[in-house]
Amino acid sequence: MRDWGVPRNPTRDGAGEAPGAGEAAEGDMVVKAATLRSDGAAALEWVARYLEDVGSYPVSPDVAPGEIARRLPAKAPEHPEPFEEILADLDRVVMPGITHWQSPGFFAYFPSSSCPPAILGELVSAGLGVNGMLWATSPACTELEMVVLDWLVDLLGLPRHFSSQGTGGGVIQDSASSATLCAIVAARERSLAGGARLEQLRLYASSEAHSSFPKGAKVAGFAAEQLRTVPVRADFSMDPHALATMVHGDRAAGLAPCLALATSGSTSSMAFDPLASVGTVCQREGLWLHVDAAMAGSAAICPELRGFQEGIELADSYAFNPHKWLLTNFDCDCFYVKDRSALIEALSVTPEYLRNAATSSGAVVDYRDWQIPLGRRFRALKLWFVLRAYGAEGLRRHLRNHLALTAALAERLEGDERFVFCAPPALNLLCFAHVGGDEATEELLHDLNASRRVLLSHTVLAGRFTIRCSIGGTWTDEDHVDELWRLLDELAPPASGRRHPS
Ligand SMILES: Cc1ncc(COP(=O)(O)O)c(C=O)c1O
Numbered sequence: 001m002r003d004w005g006v007p008r009n010p011t012r013d014g015a016g017e018a019p020g021a022g023e024a025a026e027g028d029m030v031v032k033a034a035t036l037r038s039d040g041a042a043a044l045e046w047v048a049r050y051l052e053d054v055g056s057y058p059v060s061p062d063v064a065p066g067e068i069a070r071r072l073p074a075k076a077p078e079h080p081e082p083f084e085e086i087l088a089d090l091d092r093v094v095m096p097g098i099t100h101w102q103s104p105g106f107f108a109y110f111p112s113s114s115c116p117p118a119i120l121g122e123l124v125s126a127g128l129g130v131n132g133m134l135w136a137t138s139p140a141c142t143e144l145e146m147v148v149l150d151w152l153v154d155l156l157g158l159p160r161h162f163s164s165q166g167t168g169g170g171v172i173q174d175s176a177s178s179a180t181l182c183a184i185v186a187a188r189e190r191s192l193a194g195g196a197r198l199e200q201l202r203l204y205a206s207s208e209a210h211s212s213f214p215k216g217a218k219v220a221g222f223a224a225e226q227l228r229t230v231p232v233r234a235d236f237s238m239d240p241h242a243l244a245t246m247v248h249g250d251r252a253a254g255l256a257p258c259l260a261l262a263t264s265g266s267t268s269s270m271a272f273d274p275l276a277s278v279g280t281v282c283q284r285e286g287l288w289l290h291v292d293a294a295m296a297g298s299a300a301i302c303p304e305l306r307g308f309q310e311g312i313e314l315a316d317s318y319a320f321n322p323h324k325w326l327l328t329n330f331d332c333d334c335f336y337v338k339d340r341s342a343l344i345e346a347l348s349v350t351p352e353y354l355r356n357a358a359t360s361s362g363a364v365v366d367y368r369d370w371q372i373p374l375g376r377r378f379r380a381l382k383l384w385f386v387l388r389a390y391g392a393e394g395l396r397r398h399l400r401n402h403l404a405l406t407a408a409l410a411e412r413l414e415g416d417e418r419f420v421f422c423a424p425p426a427l428n429l430l431c432f433a434h435v436g437g438d439e440a441t442e443e444l445l446h447d448l449n450a451s452r453r454v455l456l457s458h459t460v461l462a463g464r465f466t467i468r469c470s471i472g473g474t475w476t477d478e479d480h481v482d483e484l485w486r487l488l489d490e491l492a493p494p495a496s497g498r499r500h501p502s
Contacts, residue, residue, distance in 0.1 A: 054475065063096060107470055132378055146365060149172070168339055170334055170336040176319050176333050181219055184222075203228065205262075260289055262279075262290070298325035331379070436496075445467050
């Protein structure tokens with residue numbers, strides 16, 4: 001065999017020494033596939049027990065910065081360690097620093113939902129360990145993804161052209177941020193191909209758009225002055241007339257409007273930009289319309305909640321995150337395009353080492369051309385497991401339960417003179433404040449979270465400090481929302497006057 005010049009047993013100060021005591025002899029497999037059976041059973045038991053008990057953990061950890069890192073050795077182990085020890089350190093070292101996103105008392109940000117079938121889908125994906133960068137590198141990885149994303153077009157009532165049977169298609173990205181970046185790059189390339197210069201291009205989104213929009217624009221090479229912030233109406237949705245005025249003004253100034261991003265379910269307040277009017281402006285003016293429905297998109301599985309999708313057929317691209325509200329654990333973003341060739345032309349770069357007969361035949365989809373990285377995990381498995389294990393009707397029931405819990409809490413807040421809504425309650429998000437003002441609201445949020453029974457987050461709406469409560473946890477039920485209400489009732493000071501007299 002050819003000697004590649006690689007030391008057999010490299011050490012810091014020498015090479016080629018004989019294995020020392022406790023070291024694996026050359027050729028030994030330290031971990032055998034069969035260990036998955038024994039160690040895997042213990043790991044699965046650990047996860048099952050964790051999820052059964054997750055409601056009993058304080059939702060947020062009580063650790064200082066650096067505390068977890070200090071519990072870990074400064075160097076990686078030189079010798080193999082038994083799996084039981086690794087698992088024991090999970091409890092001893094890692095768990096004290098965990099924020100329990102799966103806790104039924106987690107109401108912060110947006111949910112990052114998970115469920116047993118999704119966890120098992122991840123497990124199988126890890127076991128197969130395939131890289132589906134090309135159809136040829138694992139045909140089932142690509143084809144299952146295409147079919148599952150087509151199923152979702154149907155289940156969510158999305159336009160047919162988003163399906164692989166039409167002009168477009170869907171692909172799983174890691175996150176909504178990546179979907180936005182891909183949309184910006186595709187729009188940029190389309191405008192450049194139409195003769196515009198990069199510095200002429202302008203991108204539009206409302207002041208309530210997610211921060212992944214300016215970030216994506218920055219990554220795609222846009223300067224800050226190329227981004228236009230469209231004002232919002234009283235309900236925090238984009239003002240489409242203001243968009244039209246800005247686009248006209250830019251065109252009149254010799255600039256090249258390129259893309260508008262509309263949000264269906266904004267992060268701060270779950271506001272819905274009016275897709276039909278925004279889409280009409282985009283169509284008339286030749287802008288790419290990307291719709292970011294990261295959180296709210298899952299709601300469309302319930303036909304009665306599809307109103308926000310009116311006008312969606314005008315979108316060039318659309319994204320939502322099953323990892324937020326459709327039980328499919330992070331990461332899983334479904335990104336759809338109306339015209340797949342626009343995306344592929346923007347993102348395809350083909351070196352010799354990726355050429356293959358299937359690609360050349362033109363008969364296959366190579367998802368590497370639909371995303372920024374080359375390699376890709378088999379994420380469709382977990383989505384497939386979830387869709388099959390729950391069925392559309394199980395998923396609808398799950399979401400409707402959250403909506404009922406949210407409505408019940410909204411009623412309690414509305415009936416209590418201490419609280420005021422800062423935005424209209426929408427889907428599973430409540431944005432409220434204490435009538436006493438920012439200081440009282442901030443103190444209330446602090447006290448709620450300090451209980452460590454619940455975790456909520458905040459935003460600022462129309463200049464007002466606002467508590468956000470998002471009800472979407474897999475294990476969140478009536479008892480947990482009742483407990484949240486009990487805490488709110490106990491910790492909120494009276495409407496007039498202070499809880500702690502000075
Ligand atoms: C509307 C919206 N868009 C984008 C994102 C970013 O999502 P991701 O973490 O998948 O990039 C979020 C996150 O909450 C969001 O609410």
